[in-house]
Every structure is written in C-alpha cells, then in structure tokens.
Amino acid sequence: MINKTMRALLNVVLLIWAGQVSALEYQLQPKQIAPDTYLLQGKMQDFSRDNGGNIMNTAFVVTSEGVVVFDTGPSRHYGEAMRQAIAQVTDQPVLHVFNSHQHPDHFLGNQAFADVEIWVLPKTGEQIAQHGSAYAENMYRMVGDWMRATEVRLPTKPLDQPLMQVGDHRFRFYPFTGHTGADLVMVDETTGVMFAADMVFFQRMLTTPHTPGIGTWAKELRELAAIPFKLMVPGHGPVVNDTRAVEQMLSYLEWLDRTLTDSAAQGKSMHEVMQSKLPAALAAINLSRAEFVRSVVHLYPDYEEAAF
Amino acid sequence: MKITTILTLCLSLMLSAGLQANPQTDPLNSVMWDYNRQIFLGNKAEYVFDDRIKVGVPAFAEDPTQVPLDIDATALTGRIERIVSWADLNPIQHIFTYYPHSDVLPKISLRIKVQQATAVRAAVLTTDGVWHIGSSWLEATGGGCTTPSVGNADPYWESHLGETKSRVFKGAQSSRYKFRVIHPMDTGLVGSIPEFFIQQVELRDDSGSALARMELSPPVSENPVITFDLRTTDAQHHLWLRDNNGNEFEKAL
Numbered sequence: 275m276i277n278k279t280m281r282a283l284l285n286v287v288l289l290i291w292a293g294q295v296s297a298l299e300y301q302l303q304p305k306q307i308a309p310d311t312y313l314l315q316g317k318m319q320d321f322s323r324d325n326g327g328n329i330m331n332t333a334f335v336v337t338s339e340g341v342v343v344f345d346t347g348p349s350r351h352y353g354e355a356m357r358q359a360i361a362q363v364t365d366q367p368v369l370h371v372f373n374s375h376q377h378p379d380h381f382l383g384n385q386a387f388a389d390v391e392i393w394v395l396p397k398t399g400e401q402i403a404q405h406g407s408a409y410a411e412n413m414y415r416m417v418g419d420w421m422r423a424t425e426v427r428l429p430t431k432p433l434d435q436p437l438m439q440v441g442d443h444r445f446r447f448y449p450f451t452g453h454t455g456a457d458l459v460m461v462d463e464t465t466g467v468m469f470a471a472d473m474v475f476f477q478r479m480l481t482t483p484h485t486p487g488i489g490t491w492a493k494e495l496r497e498l499a500a501i502p503f504k505l506m507v508p509g510h511g512p513v514v515n516d517t518r519a520v521e522q523m524l525s526y527l528e529w530l531d532r533t534l535t536d537s538a539a540q541g542k543s544m545h546e547v548m549q550s551k552l553p554a555a556l557a558a559i560n561l562s563r564a565e566f567v568r569s570v571v572h573l574y575p576d577y578e579e580a581a582f
Numbered sequence: 583m584k585i586t587t588i589l590t591l592c593l594s595l596m597l598s599a600g601l602q603a604n605p606q607t608d609p610l611n612s613v614m615w616d617y618n619r620q621i622f623l624g625n626k627a628e629y630v631f632d633d634r635i636k637v638g639v640p641a642f643a644e645d646p647t648q649v650p651l652d653i654d655a656t657a658l659t660g661r662i663e664r665i666v667s668w669a670d671l672n673p674i675q676h677i678f679t680y681y682p683h684s685d686v687l688p689k690i691s692l693r694i695k696v697q698q699a700t701a702v703r704a705a706v707l708t709t710d711g712v713w714h715i716g717s718s719w720l721e722a723t724g725g726g727c728t729t730p731s732v733g734n735a736d737p738y739w740e741s742h743l744g745e746t747k748s749r750v751f752k753g754a755q756s757s758r759y760k761f762r763v764i765h766p767m768d769t770g771l772v773g774s775i776p777e778f779f780i781q782q783v784e785l786r787d788d789s790g791s792a793l794a795r796m797e798l799s800p801p802v803s804e805n806p807v808i809t810f811d812l813r814t815t816d817a818q819h820h821l822w823l824r825d826n827n828g829n830e831f832e833k834a835l
Binding site: 412415540541543544545546548567568571572575578579581582 | 638639640641642644645648650651652691693723747748749751758760762807809
C-alpha cells in the first residue's frame with residue numbers, strides 16, 4: 275500500500291520535473307511585419323527564470339541572396355531557436371548578423387551564428403570584449419538554466435560603412451550613442467523598416483545603466499524621428515508605424531530630468547527621490563516604477579554634484 | 583478531562599501565544615540577528631523592534647557599491663543617545679554610529695556598500711536605556727565590499743582627497759546640510775589595498791562643540807554623500823572629518 279502511494283507520488287514528481295524541463299523552450303514564432311521582414315517579439319518584462327531572458331525584439335530580413343539578422347538574443351539556446359525559426363521561413367543561408375549594442379540580450383545568441391560574419395559598431399565591439407563575460411555571468415544568475423553552454427562569441431567585423439546592399443535590399447546604418455554609448459540603428463531602405471534596437475522602447479520603460487546622459491539620448495531621439503521610415507521596430511515593445519514610441523520616451527526623459535533637477539535643488543537624498551510619484555501616463559508603462567528607481571541610482575549623483 | 587482535550591487546550595494556548603507578535607523576535611528572521619545584537623547592543627541590553635524607526639532602502643541594490651540608506655527616528659518621542667546602523671550579512675557589519683545633539687533631528691541619509699542580500703538595521707538608544715530597532719530587507723547580487731573603489735583605477739582622488747562640496751537647504755521648520763567628500767573608502771577586503779576610510783564626522787558650531795558626531799566604517803560608499811537635518815535654520819556650522827590615516831578635513835557650511 276505504502277509502496278503504491280510512494281510510486282504514485284514519485285510519478286507526480288517526475289511529471290512535474292519533466293514539465294519544467296520541456297518548458298525551457300523559447301517557442302519563437304516569426305511574425306511577418308513587412309515584405310521579406312520577420313520579427314521575433316519578446317515579452318515586455320524584466321529578465322526572469324520564466325521568460326529565459328526573451329524580453330527583447332530580434333528580427334531578420336530574407337533578401338534575394340540570403341538572410342540578414344538583427345540581434346541574436348540573450349542565450350545560445352535562443353540563438354539556436356532563432357536559427358530554426360529562420361529555417362522555417364526560408365532555405366536561404368544567413369549572410370550577415372548585426373549586434374545593435376553591448377547589452378547581453380542582444381548578442382549572447384551569437385554562438386548559433388559562428389559560421390557568419392557578425393557586424394558591430396567599433397565601440398560596441400570594445401564594450402562587448404570588455405564587459406561581455408560579466409554580462410553573461412549576470413544572466414546565468416537571473417535566468418538560470420536557459421543560459422546553459424552560453425559563452426560570449428565576439429563580433430567579427432567592425433561596421434564603419436553607412437550603406438550595405440544585400441541582394442535586393444539596401445540597408446543604411448546610423449550610429450547613435452544615447453542608450454549605451456554605441457547604438458546601431460539599421461534602416462532597410464527597400465522596405466522602409468527601421469530597426470531601432472534599444473534606442474527606442476515602447477510600452478516598456480527604458481533602461482539607463484550605460485547612457486551617456488538623458489539629454490544626449492533625447493537629442494538623438496529627435497534626430498532618429500526625423501529619419502524617414504514606414505515601420506519602426508523598437509528594441510523592446512510593439513512595432514509602430516509613426517513616432518509614438520519616441521514621443522512616449524521623450525515625455526518620460528523630460529519628466530525624469532525635471533524630477534532629478536528639482537530633487538537635487540531641494541537637497542533630497544537618493545532614497546527620497548525614489549519615492550517620487552510618476553504621472554499617470556508614465557506610470558502605465560510596463561516596469562515604469564522599477565526602471566525609475568534604477569535610473570535614480572544611475573543618474574542622480576550627477577544632478578546632486580551639479581546642485582552643490 | 584480526556585487527554586485529547588488537554589492536548590487540544592495546550593496546543594491552542596501555544597498557538598495563540600505564537601500569534602502575538604513578540605517585540606523581541608526579529609521580523610526578518612535573520613540568522614545573524616543575535617550575533618550582531620550582542621556585538622552592537624551588548625549581551626544584556628533591553629531592546630524592542632519598533633516600527634517607528636524607518637530604515638529606507640530600495641527593494642534591490644542596483645549598484646551594490648552605492649546603495650541609498652535613509653534612517654529616520656523622528657517618530658520616536660524619547661531623547662536619543664545614539665543610533666547604530668549595520669548590515670547583517672556584510673563582511674564588515676557596522677556602517678555607522680551617530681550621536682545626535684538635541685538641535686539635530688534623528689534623521690540621516692548616506693550610501694553604503696553591500697556584499698550580498700541582507701537585513702539592514704538601525705538601533706536607536708533612548709536615554710531610558712532601551713534600544714529601538716528598525717529593519718529593512720535589501721535584495722542584492724553582491725560584491726560591493728570586495729570590489730576595488732572606482733578611485734583605484736583613476737588617480738584623481740590622490741590630488742583631491744578630502745575635497746568637500748556642501749550646501750545648506752533651508753526649510754520652514756528645519757534645514758538640511760548635505761555634503762560630498764572625495765575619499766576612496768577602501769574596505770581592506772580587496773587584495774593589496776589596505777583599508778582607508780573616513781572614520782569621524784562632526785558637525786560643529788562656532789565654539790567648536792559638536793552638534794552631531796558620527797563614527798563611520800568602511801561599508802560607507804566611496805566619495806560619501808551624507809545629509810544631516812537640523813531644527814535650527816540660522817546658525818553657522820562647520821564640518822570636521824578625520825580618516826583612519828589621520829588626515830583631517832574641515833569645511834565651513
């Protein structure tokens with residue numbers, strides 16, 4: 275009797291365990307957003323063991339000669355899943371991979387593209403070489419087993435040209451700095467799709483750990499919004515066909531700048547600033563509270579310094 | 583009476599006793615509570631956990647070398663003798679001891695280093711001999727105490743050691759002194775970098791007597807930013823600092 279119960283219990287435990295193991299699949303569904311253009315949209319969340327770090331958007335373009343990939347995701351496993359997703363859509367080989375910037379969710383899938391040239395802005399290459407392994411370690415801590423066998427695979431080609439023709443598509447590159455000091459924005463001039471990466475967040479609060487300054491970011495966002503496009507793919511959040519995402523960011527950045535300036539002028543401590551209330555429109559953005567608190571840590575010391 | 587009835591009675595008595603919050607039970611259930619209590623308060627000291635002592639930290643240490651910490655004991659009515667603050671799971675637990683004069687509000691803000699997720703404490707001793715304990719839990723990835731100071735990669739501090747910026751922020755009922763001083767605040771826990779930190783901070787009036795006196799430990803962050811709140815808004819004060827190498831720094835506020 276006891277044996278039977280134990281065996282039944284063991285079965286239940288095994289079933290749950292098996293369920294968890296098979297749950298570590300990204301289940302990427304490429305969504306066509308323009309001719310030849312596919313999006314793999316991540317969740318509007320922070321890194322977790324549930325989402326495996328799939329919180330960013332990656333994309334690929336199937337040209338007449340081969341496939342162009344924009345960002346490779348947070349892990350080796352994601353990169354491999356992305357390659358399978360590409361193979362579902364086309365038999366064409368992958369020709370070029372671009373990493374938009376130094377953050378781990380945009381380049382740690384590079385191992386799955388070991389046979390392809392991986393392009394980055396020269397400064398991004400230096401940043402990944404310097405900080406990549408620390409990012410990877412941090413990702414293991416945050417998302418756990420999804421990261422298995424992930425290591426930094428460095429980009430192979432510095433991107434210093436403004437244009438690239440691949441088959442029947444023409445890509446133009448814009449080097450910005452607002453998010454991390456080196457941020458690549460790629461526009462497919464053939465389809466009008468702008469791959470804005472983390473220069474643009476929409477409905478998911480922007481992050482500031484490596485921004486050269488929110489003034490710089492805001493200025494560059496105005497420049498970016500002036501570039502002609504039909505469809506804008508943010509690094510995080512849904513695709514838009516107008517400048518809504520940029521406007522949302524500008525309104526937050528302006529509020530953030532004003533709040534930090536006023537707080538410093540009142541002599542507030544960092545912890546007191548963290549208690550500031552976000553206006554309703556900004557509070558409605560995913561992760562707004564958590565990202566605001568992080569940004570106070572990143573940015574407030576400079577505002578305090580200026581107020582002495 | 584049946585044995586089962588007696589047992590049930592005993593059990594329910596035990597349960598109801600357990601349900602009442604014991605003011606001497608650590609609300610954060612930290613394994614280091616008793617050890618640190620004995621070190622910082624003494625073995626026989628009388629203490630209560632007291633919600634009026636606010637320990638303000640963010641939920642998560644975004645930067646484990648610069649975690650904001652606000653301590654506010656203004657809700658306490660008794661006269662305060664001193665405030666001791668520590669982080670339970672830091673390799674160096676003690677953060678500071680603060681002796682506020684009656685003209686100074688028992689309220690202070692600074693930034694600290696943490697080595698891992700930990701309980702952060704403020705123990706406030708009132709003149710009746712009772713310690714009032716406030717606590718908060720801080721999540722962290724860690725490494726804050728064993729990371730070389732930023733200054734170690736940049737010789738800037740060597741020519742600017744002790745340079746202090748300060749400002750008085752006048753309010754209606756009180757005024758705030760805020761200052762920032764250039765100092766590496768090395769913990770001594772990084773290979774080949776001995777501990778080097780500001781040990782004493784005093785806020786002095788014209789006659790040189792201290793309105794507020796603080797003893798700092800290395801977990802206070804590099805280039806400390808500290809605020810004091812005063813009840814008076816018009817007096818003249820100056821700041822006096824000394825580090826563990828005997829360097830003294832003074833600044834009129």
